[in-house]
Amino acid sequence: xxxxxxxxxxxxxxxxxxxxxxxxxxxxxxxxxxxxxxxxxxxxxxxxxxxxxxxxxxxxxxxxxxxxxxxxxxxxxxxxxxxxxxxxxxxxxxxxxxxxxxxxxxxxxxxxxxxxxxxxxxxxxxxxxxxxxxxxxxxxxxxxxxxxxxxxxxxxxxxxxxxxxxxxxxxxxxxxxxxxxxxxxxxxxxxxxxxxxxxxxxxxxxxxxxxxxxxxxxxxxxxxxxxxxxxxxxxxxxxxxxxxxxxxxxxxxxxxxxxxxxxxxxxxxxxxxx
Amino acid sequence: xxxxxxxxxxxxxxxxxxxxxxxxxxxxxxxxxxxxxxxxxxxxxxxxxxxxxxxxxxxxxxxxxxxxxxxxxxxxxxxxxxxxxxxxxxxxxxxxxxxxxxxxxxxxxxxxxxxxxxxxxxxxxxxxxxxxxxxxxxxxxxxxxxxxxxxxxxxxxxxxxxxxxxxxxxxxxxxxxxxxxxxxxxxxxxxxxxxxxxxxxxxxxxxxxxxxxxxxxxxxxxxxxxxxxxxxxxxx
Numbered sequence: 415x416x417x418x419x420x421x422x423x424x425x426x427x428x429x430x431x432x433x434x435x436x437x438x439x440x441x442x443x444x445x446x447x448x449x450x451x452x453x454x455x456x457x458x459x460x461x462x463x464x465x466x467x468x469x470x471x472x473x474x475x476x477x478x479x480x481x482x483x484x485x486x487x488x489x490x491x492x493x494x495x496x497x498x499x500x501x502x503x504x505x506x507x508x509x510x511x512x513x514x515x516x517x518x519x520x521x522x523x524x525x526x527x528x529x530x531x532x533x534x535x536x537x538x539x540x541x542x543x544x545x546x547x548x549x550x551x552x553x554x555x556x557x558x559x560x561x562x563x564x565x566x567x568x569x570x571x572x573x574x575x576x577x578x579x580x581x582x583x584x585x586x587x588x589x590x591x592x593x594x595x596x597x598x599x600x601x602x603x604x605x606x607x608x609x610x611x612x613x614x615x616x617x618x619x620x621x622x623x624x625x626x627x628x629x630x631x632x633x634x635x636x637x638x639x640x641x642x643x644x645x646x647x648x649x650x651x652x653x654x655x656x657x658x659x660x661x662x663x664x665x666x667x668x669x670x671x672x673x674x675x676x677x678x679x680x681x682x683x684x685x686x687x688x
Numbered sequence: 689x690x691x692x693x694x695x696x697x698x699x700x701x702x703x704x705x706x707x708x709x710x711x712x713x714x715x716x717x718x719x720x721x722x723x724x725x726x727x728x729x730x731x732x733x734x735x736x737x738x739x740x741x742x743x744x745x746x747x748x749x750x751x752x753x754x755x756x757x758x759x760x761x762x763x764x765x766x767x768x769x770x771x772x773x774x775x776x777x778x779x780x781x782x783x784x785x786x787x788x789x790x791x792x793x794x795x796x797x798x799x800x801x802x803x804x805x806x807x808x809x810x811x812x813x814x815x816x817x818x819x820x821x822x823x824x825x826x827x828x829x830x831x832x833x834x835x836x837x838x839x840x841x842x843x844x845x846x847x848x849x850x851x852x853x854x855x856x857x858x859x860x861x862x863x864x865x866x867x868x869x870x871x872x873x874x875x876x877x878x879x880x881x882x883x884x885x886x887x888x889x890x891x892x893x894x895x896x897x898x899x900x901x902x903x904x905x906x907x908x909x910x911x912x913x914x915x916x917x918x919x920x921x922x923x924x
Contacts, residue, residue: 462827464823464826464827487826487829487830487831488829489829490826490827490828490829491828491829492829493827494827494828495824495827495828497820497823497824497827499820500820501818501820501821501823501824502824503821503824503825503839504821504843505839505842505843505846506839514828514830514838515828515829515830518829518830518834518838519829580919593824596828597828600828600829
C-alpha cells in the first residue's frame with residue numbers, strides 16, 4: 415500500500431530523517447514510537463507530504479508522491495490524517511466539517527464532467543454515432559448525500575445531536591473522534607495518526623483509543639505515532655522504534671516489548687514501562 | 689458665547705432658506721460614496737495582495753508578484769493621501785489624457801490607498817489563523833486556494849473585523865481632504881455656508897457632530913456584524 419524507500423528529510427543542515435525504508439501493507443497497523451525529537455512525527459508528516467521529503471521515494475497508489483511534480487492533492491484524498499490538536503475547522507459546524515472534503519471532491523468531479531459533456535456535445539456534431547454524455551448529479555444531491563453519510567458517521571460515535579454545533583463547544587475527546595470520522599468520510603486507503611491522544615485529558619483518551627480499535631478491527635490500514643504503549647501492544651501488528659532519524663527496531667509487538675534487541679530501545683522501554 | 693444665538697440663527701437661515709441643506713446633503717452623499725466605494729475597492733485589492741504575500745514562495749512567479757505588491761504597499765503607505773490625490777488628479781490624469789471628476793478620482797485613490805492598508809490587516813488576519821487549519825484542509829486533499837477560501841479567509845475576516853471597522857472609520861474622516869481635487873464633500877458644504885455668513889463657528893460644529901454621528905452608526909453596525917460572526921465561538 416505504502417512503500418517508503420530510503421526517505422530523507424533535512425531542515426537546512428539539520429538532518430531529521432536519515433534514510434527510512436518501510437513497507438505498509440493493506441490492513442497493517444503500524445505503531446511508531448520513539449523519544450521526542452527522534453523524527454517520528456516528521457516521518458509521519460512526510461508520508462502525506464505535509465513536509466516535503468528531501469530525498470527518497472514514497473510509493474502510494476502506483477505513484478511516487480515524494481516527487482513534487484505529482485498532484486499530491488489527489489493522493490491525499492485517499493490518505494486520511496488525524497492531528498494531535500484535532501484541527502477541526504472552527505468556522506464550520508461539526509457536520510459541515512465532515513461533509514467538506516467529500517462535497518469538494520464530488521463537485522470538482524461534477525464540474526469536470528460538465529466540461530467533458532460540453533466538448534462531447536461539440537464533437538458529437540461531427541460523429542456518426544453519438545457518444546452519450548456523462549450523468550450529472552446536482553449540487554443539492556451531492557450535499558444531501560454527503561450529509562447523510564456524515565450523519566451516519568456521527569451516529570457511529572454517538573454524536574448525532576452535536577451535528578449542528580460548532581467545534582468550540584465540544585470536549586477534547588469529542589473533537590478528536592469527530593476528526594477521526596472526518597478523515598473516514600473520504601473512505602481513505604490508510605489513515606495517519608499523529609499523536610492522537612497526546613493533547614487529551616486522561617479520562618478522554620479511552621474513548622478515542624476505543625474508536626481507533628474498532629477501526630483496526632474493521633481492517634483499516636493505519637500508521638500511528640503514539641506514546642500509548644498499552645495500545646501499541648494490544649492493537650499493532652508491527653511496532654517501529656525510531657531514533658535520530660533511523661529505524662532501529664521493527665518487530666511484532668510481543669517481540670518488540672518482550673524481547674527488544676536494540677540497546678537504545680531497551681533503555682527507552684525501561685524508562686517508559688515502569 | 690453670548691452671541692451664539694445670533695450665530696445659530698444665521699446658520700439656520702442659510703441652511704434652510706438659502707438651500708444650504710442641499711449642499712450638505714450632496715456633500716454627505718459624496719463623503720459616504722467615496723468612503724464606501726473606497727473601502728470596497730480596498731478590501732478587494734487587500735485580499736488579493738494579502739493572498740499573494742502569504743503564498744509559499746518557492747517559484748519565480750509568486751516572488752515577482754510579491755515584489756510588485758511590496759512596492760505598491762510601500763508607495764501608498766509612504767506618501768500622504770493628499771499627495772496621492774494631487775498626483776493622480778494633476779499628474780496622472782493629464783498624462784493619460786483622461787477626464788474624470790474629483791469624486792471619481794477620490795474613489796479610485798482612496799480605494800488604492802486603503803487597499804494597501806487592508807492588505808496588511810488581512811495578512812495579519814490570515815497569519816493569526818492557526819496553521820493547523822490549513823494543514824487539516826491540505827491533508828484532506830483540498831488545494832491551497834480552496835483551503836484558503838473555505839477555511840482560512842472566513843476565519844481571518846472574523847478576526848480582523850474590528851480593525852477593518854477602524855479602517856472604515858478612518859476612511860470616512862480622511863475623505864475631508866478631497867476638496868483638494870475639487871470634490872464637494874461635507875467640508876466643502878459647510879465651508880460654503882460659513883463663507884456666505886462670514887461665520888464659521890456653528891457650521892464647523894455641526895459638521896463635527898455629523899461626522900460623530902456617522903462614525904457612531906458605523907461602530908454600531910460593526911458590533912452587530914461581529915456578534916453574528918461570533919456564532920462559532922464559545923462565548924456569544
